[in-house]
Amino acid sequence: MEQKLSTRQKRILKFIEAFIGNNGYPPTIREIGEAVEIASTSVVNYNLNKLVEYGLLARSPEVSRGLRLVGGESPKEVPFKVVDITHLVQIPLVGKIAASAPVPLPGEDFGYYYDDDDIIDVPQGMLGKHRQSDLFALRVTGDSMIDAMVADGDVIVLERQNIARNGDMVAVFLPERGETTLKKYYLEGSQVRLQPANPTMDPIYVDADKISVQGRVLAVLRTLH
Amino acid sequence: MEQKLSTRQKRILKFIEAFIGNNGYPPTIREIGEAVEIASTSVVNYNLNKLVEYGLLARSPEVSRGLRLVGGESPKEVPFKVVDITHLVQIPLVGKIAASAPVPLPGEDFGYYYDDDDIIDVPQGMLGKHRQSDLFALRVTGDSMIDAMVADGDVIVLERQNIARNGDMVAVFLPERGETTLKKYYLEGSQVRLQPANPTMDPIYVDADKISVQGRVLAVLRTLH
DNA sequence: CTTGACACAGAACATGAGTTCGGTCTATAA
DNA sequence: TTATAGACCGAACTCATGTTCTGTGTCAAG
Structure with missing residues (x-):
């Protein structure tokens, strides 16, 4: 019907x-x-x-x-x-993310110490169900994330997380290269395949113990003007 | 107690x-x-x-x-x-957008079947101030918009609009090519420069009277999982 | 006994809110 | 063209419903 x-x-x-x-x-x-x-x-x-x-x-x-x-x-x-659907989750915008630096994580000790402009509202239904205290957001600066289909100025919402499951889009810090990227995570034996979101780009392979997962990407928000 | x-x-x-x-x-x-x-x-x-x-x-x-x-x-x-709830804007998700077809605009009787979830909630502050009735959203299918930094499955929020100002990100239909794209709009003389959001990609030039602006992009929303 | 807080009754009041009706506009059928 | 039906608007109408006021009776503290 x-x-x-x-x-x-x-x-x-x-x-x-x-x-x-x-x-x-x-x-x-x-x-x-x-x-x-x-x-x-x-x-x-x-x-x-x-x-x-x-x-x-x-x-x-x-x-x-x-x-x-x-x-x-x-x-x-x-x-x-x-x-x-209707509840808004308030997520602290804790900083910027660039390829050249590790992800700034929200301060644990001082908990809630952000001013008003650093909080973004997101409909709860847009993300899944998560502990609100584990959620944080970052503003992307620079074009270094274009292979992840993330542009300069975008805001990404992350869930704090040190492990990842296959297929997760995660923010990973690569100590060897000293850079942070957003990639899809696939564990393959002792190596990890980091697959760019952009299907035209090639993955990179890294030893599983040489990467540091900073969090799982839940959403990407881009506003123009 | x-x-x-x-x-x-x-x-x-x-x-x-x-x-x-x-x-x-x-x-x-x-x-x-x-x-x-x-x-x-x-x-x-x-x-x-x-x-x-x-x-x-x-x-x-x-x-x-x-x-x-x-x-x-x-x-x-x-x-x-x-x-x-008044801080949330309800936007109808009127259809899909692909490179191969013009944008389905609201009000056009396409005989669409609307699902329960083709209305999305967006915090009012995330967009600017617009007539709510001019807003609509589309789900992107396929990877044809990667040059606009828009991925398969993304939802874009548009304001219905036939004209554009320089710098606007717009959805334009190109009758000559029979395709729709998301590009930044720059009027240069009698021509229009359509600049991809991805800075590594080159713009295309079209006669101003040979394009059809469908709407201005206000936001791009991407949720993972 | 007097006082005052408490629980209650009744009725008037003001407005919240569903209903109805005449009219406009558009698309489609005759 | 005219006619009809669906969707819509604006305003009036009427009742539903929250609020307020005055006044009872009770009971324990003073």
Whole structure:
């Protein structure tokens, strides 16, 4: 059964989900309208009734906030699922990363000592589930990471981690070369194959005990202007 | 921690819990009063405020059914900070982009089937200030955009726009070649220089009237795993 | 006994919020 | 062309619902 929801209707559903997750109770028609950019309450009402037709929503007539999501999923799980989507994780931007230096790791002793501009917000659902204290971000300076498809000015979000599993994109420091790179990690015998994200470029091979994994890359964020 | 809840307050808590479980939204003051046999709404209000004092309940003033059960734990350190949803921008993921086809723009009836997750949340501060309705996102398929430092699977956020200013990163469709690319835009006389983001690659030059700007790139999002 | 905090009742009040209705716009069918 | 239906807007309407106020009765401290 293929239900073609309009973009608005999808946004409405998503918003209701998120709102309930954040507030514990459903939104009003007007709150939905504001969030989804619908000027008239009647239009929101109109689309809500559509969603009821499609069996995605339940409404209690004449009841404020009388909405309930009734998708195929178990309704019990909704609030938790939503939490993942709508929560923002605050990640400290602890410094810059360049090929010529090891990754600056967040200070352990002094914990939270960053000013406001050094914290970036990321929707929790965009990353997986991780201990927030293990997350940190770095701004890339220079073009040395182009083989990792990472440009000057990009922000990368990392999870602090000393080991890696095959296929992980990791930040590794190579003491022999005295440089840091972002590569995909593949352990092959006693050697490690470090594969650039750019498929046109060749991997490098290093002894497994001669590299230092600094963290696993979870996301790359690039904003223009 | 002793909590000397009156029988009424216990019944209220119990009822709220049951009501939310049954209906998906919290009860009104009057519904509580009826269930717990309290004659006056003010008394219900009175006891609800007591429960808030005890840290067992959260209320949103002037909000219908603005109740939320909250654990008895101390509100000291919440692992994830709850943020107002209005700080998130909801952007429709309207389709895929590949070198071989023009950009699918929102509103064009492509008969698209929208999934549950073709809306992405982005912190408002990450983009600039834009009309939300002008924003859309595309998922990149294939490695054809590597010269723009965009990898397979990346999501790009665009602002719908037909013109471009020098230096803008834009999605342009080249009718002559029948392909779409992401390039930096520089108008030079009657020609346009399209500069790849990757500094090691060379620009291409096209007649200004032979290109079609589809939108301006605001951000590139890449998640691993 | 008086005082005051506490729990409660009842009713009026103000506004939050669902509903309804007339009208516009666009696309498609007749 | 006209007609019809879907999606939308704006405003009015009405009830649902939170808030506030005055006033009871109880009970323990003074």
